[in-house]
């Protein structure tokens with residue numbers, strides 16, 4: 647847990663691989679999508695089963711990773727399952743405006759140099775790159791959505807799924823920096 651905090655604080659993100667966190671999302675291939683903003687981004691079409699899966703996953707992540715980080719964490723709203731990217735994702739940005747200081751991303755598809763879709767982080771002031779990775783299936787990325795870091799996703803080179811589930815939390819600001 648120390649590594650998770652240190653990475654969040656110093657690099658703006660921490661990545662690990664944990665298939666267990668995907669156990670409520672195994673039916674994803676049969677779920678339907680709706681287009682969003684005509685920018686190549688799709689959102690999952692929510693129904694009560696999917697709603698429940700999202701809520702259970704948010705709790706599972708919290709019990710395993712967020713609570714050990716901060717016992718007084720709070721759940722954030724606006725959790726989503728998305729496929730692809732909108733224009734905003736392809737530019738340097740910070741999602742702090744959404745009002746949650748920690749976002750956890752669950753990746754369902756593997757990316758590589760040929761496919762595109764790399765995630766990159768940098769210090770918002772020095773512009774120094776603090777890390778980058780091509781997400782792999784069952785990767786989990788904890789993102790510091792405080793004010794010190796921003797991120798970008800590189801465009802897809804092949805027309806493939808890039809499905810990501812996003813979960814928001816608020817933790818003590820001191821931990822985010």
Ligand SMILES: [Fe+2]
Nearest residue numbers: 735739741797
């Ligand atoms: Fe973002």
